[in-house]
Amino acid sequence: MRYAVLFFAFGVWLLQQQSVLPNFAWSGLTLLLAGILLLPRSTLLQRQAYPALLATFACTFGFFYAAFFAQQRLSDTLPAEWQGKDIQIIGVVAKLPSQHEHGLRFVFDVEQVLTPNAIVPPHILLASYDGIREEPLDIHAGERWRLTVRLKQPHGSSNPHDFDFEAWMLENKLRANGYIHRKQDNVRLDALVQSPDYYIQNLREKVREHIQKRLNPFLNQRHPLRIPHTASGKEVLQSAEASVIEKNNYVGVLTALAIGDQAGIPAAQWQVFTRTGVNHLMSISGLHITMLSGLAFAASYWLWRRSARLTRALPARKAAALIGLLVALGYALLAGYGVPAQRTVYMLATIATVLWLSRTVAPSQILAAALLVVLLLDPWAVLSPGFWLSFGAVALIFYVTAHRLRPPHWLVTYGRVQWAMSIGLIPPLLAMFQQVSLVSPIANAFAIPLVSFVVVPLTLLGAVLPFDWPLWLAHQAMGVCINLLEWLNSLPEVVWTQHAPPTWSIAIGMFGVLWMLLPRGFPARWLGLLALLPMFLVLPAVPPEGTLHLVIFDVGQGLAVAAQTHNHALLYDTGPNFNSEANSGNRILIPALRGMGISQLDGLILTHDDNDHTGGALSILQGLPVGWLSSSLAANHPLLQHASNTQRCMDGQTWEWDGVHFEVLHPTAESYAAEKIRDNNRGCVLKISTGKNSILLAADIEKESEWRLLKQHEEKLPATLLVVPHHGSKTSSVNAFVAAIHPRYAVFTVGYRNRFGHPNKEVVERYLAVDSELLRSDRDGAILVEMDAQNISVERYRRTHTRYWHQDIAGGT
Incomplete structure (x- = not known):
């Protein structure tokens, strides 16, 4: 099953590298292979040939599975003749609006097109721009609006080592983007549309506003400068002293940890997180979800087993597994349900299923199940750096901790995991970003426990309780963490930056990493270090003399x-x-x-x-x-x-x-x-x-x-x-x-x-x-x-x- 999933994933990835979609007549080959595999092995196939055929089928199926969904999604398009024209539509604000410098940006689900003959995709990305003489539109998640918009087809810049905006739009089901044309007929029709998706988005916005409302008086008291609010709730600092407040304002970070909205984190703080290698912690990562789910599992298991009546109705382990999974799912939905959150929920769901069935499953099977579900639901996930870093990090953790004959002390395990993350993520980080933080092991050593076990729980408590002190403590703890990170960032040469390594050197480098991380006792593990050298030493070709x-x-x-x-x-x-x-x-x-x-x-x-x-x-x-x-x-x-x-x-x-x-x-x-x-x-x-x-x-x-x-x-x-x-x-x-x-x-x-x-x-x-x-x-x-x-x-x-x-x-x- 594990190898079949890997080849399925390879097929999905292969489709995303194509310049054109395949002719679906070739899908008949897939059906033929499927039919062969359904036959008993003994009639047509020798046992030795079966794994190769299974791998071929899994890869082919993944390729055409992704192609089918790509064809469906591309069919939702804005006709070229309707680009830049006024179109009146009715729909719902589908995601949490984010603030940009001159207004708001949000996803809009189109329910009805009022302009005759106009064709608009069902999901679009809109921006509002606040006019000098006009009141800004007060737009919130889950509201139904009638808007006049001007749209265009997705188009991004195309350069070496560039972000692919059009791929991002496709993955997020957004087939057009544009802006609200400021006319008097832009009106709110319903305050909140009754739908679970829209309710969750509206809840996320209320949590964001709650955090900001609770923390801003505290920040104003420490820094007596008035901070006006916009419709979306994001602070707009309008003073020469704004940089001082921004430096000591971690509301954006706490908001990101509570609901996954990273728009409020200032660029200066993001730079510190990136250069010290802890940026993965400043969002709702798999680590945070697992930690919260584990706490829920432990607490419910401890309480459930103390009730004979509840235990007779349902064993404590099964009840705790279900409660832990529901907590993880709820937190992931609050976070916006990104790829890291999805991967974690699917892994925890697999573990919960194993506990319910009283079976034992290898960690690699759990990871494979999560990989399969992620790609079945989102074939474009392979285009995201977060996909590779997320699954790669978990795979490394399993690689250095699973199947050990004598589990070491938890502190030793923690150190081993940190070492695996530090050395194991070098190849993908160089491949995708051409840089690696040299202080990442030190930064993560204190940032992971501080953020995961102190800041996140306090932030979530503060988000649901009508008290200021949990958020105040979370803000203080985050301040301690960022101050330490800023000290690390001030050290000379904290980031290694270089050219993009050749693809073959990345593959060799990953093999070297796996060799170095073999259990103690394997001979010549140090040779794995040599496999990393081509990534650094093989330089891009420079023009010859006179060229x-x-x-x-x-x-x-x-x-x-x-x-x-x-x-x-x-x-x-x-x-x-x-x-x-x-x-x-x-x-x-x-x-x-x-x-x-x-x-x-x-x-x-x-x-x-x-x-x-x-x-x-x-x-x-x-x-x-x-x-x-x-x-x-x-x-x-x-x-x-x-x-x-x-x-x-x-x-x-x-x-x-x-x-x-x-x-x-x-x-x-x-x-x-x-x-x-x-x-x-x-x-x-x-x-x-x-x-x-x-x-x-x-x-x-x-x-x-x-x-x-x-x-x-x-x-x-x-x-x-x-x-x-x-x-x-x-x-x-x-x-x-x-x-x-x-x-x-x-x-x-x-x-x-x-x-x-x-x-x-x-x-x-x-x-x-x-x-x-x-x-x-x-x-x-x-x-x-x-x-x-x-x-x-x-x-x-x-x-x-x-x-x-x-x-x-x-x-x-």
């Missing part, structure tokens, strides 16, 4: 380009800022650069002062060593204070890196004294050349600057590839400029359905007129270029790494 590797990132409506030679790396612009905690730098560029093996930048060019070009700059300057910063920014610009070596970019600057020539063609030195020049027209234009091939990066320059380049540098303008100026705006790309460059490839860096209408149709026609091959970041994702003196190759990342759920933007409209 350029260029990545034009898909950052939405903005620009970011990485240029790598044999020994050097340059970043040209840093993309847009998304909100106060997320930007292109920390969400896209740093993970991609790290995965590519670029740990520092020799140079950073910020072409001009515009959010879609400098929005990620601060994260880059704080997250990576930068040799020099060249820009057209004003001398007093705040970003320049974060760089040690700054200069102005200007015409005439040249340098040579590893046989690749770099030259700045614009702006002129005199332009910095002219106050009336627009920032766009002072953008840094860079040409990169090697042999007969060249690339021209034209920033956001407009017609005036293009004519200046035609006048002074016409002979330098021809280029093999051009990043089109100003995203293809009609204010740029005059005919003479396009003709002078005559690019083989013209790249438009544009956001999907951007509000500016870029690229302009007339501009597109100009590049088509000179036979340029057009590439667009919204349609093609990141553009990867490999160029040497003789050849140039161009890869469209979204096409070479496409999955069946990725939206096909025909023409990019």
Whole structure:
């Protein structure tokens, strides 16, 4: 059974790697194999062949099982012609609303579409935006609303080592996203829809509000600063002293531990948790659910066996198992029922069933049963890092604790488990995040018991009792924990970061981990350490001498380009800022650069002062060593204070890196004294050349600057590839400029359905007129270029790494 489940899981995973869904005519093969397996073994099969055929059937069944559900889910789609149009719908707020900077974000179950002929998927993701002159919508979980919305099909950025937003939307049954169009006809129809799912979500919101209501007076007393509340209950700090309160405010953490809502945890605290390796504790993890279920089991078993009447009706062990399972299920539902919570509930359900049937089951069988149920209910779980870390961690615990002839002292077992977690999760963490916390064993040693046995029980008591003291104690205990974590985080080099290891090195590394964790007495366990070395020592290939590797990132409506030679790396612009905690730098560029093996930048060019070009700059300057910063920014610009070596970019600057020539063609030195020049027209234009091939990066320059380049540098303008100026705006790309460059490839860096209408149709026609091959970041994702003196190759990342759920933007409209 265990091996069959593993091969079933492999089949499910294999389906999620496909660019297109399979033809279901092949499902007949699955039925044929099933029929063969139903026959007695002795008639057709020898015993030796049966395991191989069973594995084949399990894998094939998993593959087509996942494909069937994928086909069903993809059938719920928003027609392209209804994107961006006003649609009036009636439905229910299906999940706990979360606060963003300008309003709320929530899942909405569509019950009725009022707009004639409009087709809307049953589950959508909506955002509300608070207008300056309008009262914010007071939206709560479980309410029925009539709303006017504007929707679009799911679409995310596509870059190396990037988060796949479209996969996340598919897994969560969300087939469209958009925003509420603020009109007077947005009205609440019912305060609370009578449904178990909606009732649970409404209960979660009330628990969140209860925790905040109880703790805020305590926090205000310690820090006399008024904290206003929004409709969702999340604190909005509006003072220069806000950072002081935020640092000492752990309400977001307690809320996450009570109901699984992590939106209230500040980014600074998340960074501490991540760098110290305890971020798994700051949500409702399997550890917390198991602990609470175990406490319920022990208490009910102790009480039940003291009643002869109850014991005669039902044995104490069976009653305690049922009560423990119900407590686990209730806590998991309160948490939002994520993959770690599901896995724990299914494992506990298996254990409870074993106790009821008075049978003995191996730990591996329990884990296999949980794995099977998770994938049957959610075939897309294999796309989540939490799935691999969750099941991997439990498997490691069983591996080092089960089937021991003489169980050691519990303290020894605890230390052994900590060692297994520390060494065993290195391969998956490097594969998924390219970083590992070096202080994680120390941090988890005190954080696990403190959070699991003190903070969580007190938080849950405080959530149900009308007293302040349990939450106050939980907040104090969390403060002690975070203070210790901050001290660890302040130590030098607490996190190991590196390139993305090759897949084969991850497999070898896991084998090495399992070898090292064998029971004492096995010979040469230290050899397992050698199997870990390839993950660290096998580096990504760097461009040869005279070769350029260029990545034009898909950052939405903005620009970011990485240029790598044999020994050097340059970043040209840093993309847009998304909100106060997320930007292109920390969400896209740093993970991609790290995965590519670029740990520092020799140079950073910020072409001009515009959010879609400098929005990620601060994260880059704080997250990576930068040799020099060249820009057209004003001398007093705040970003320049974060760089040690700054200069102005200007015409005439040249340098040579590893046989690749770099030259700045614009702006002129005199332009910095002219106050009336627009920032766009002072953008840094860079040409990169090697042999007969060249690339021209034209920033956001407009017609005036293009004519200046035609006048002074016409002979330098021809280029093999051009990043089109100003995203293809009609204010740029005059005919003479396009003709002078005559690019083989013209790249438009544009956001999907951007509000500016870029690229302009007339501009597109100009590049088509000179036979340029057009590439667009919204349609093609990141553009990867490999160029040497003789050849140039161009890869469209979204096409070479496409999955069946990725939206096909025909023409990019």
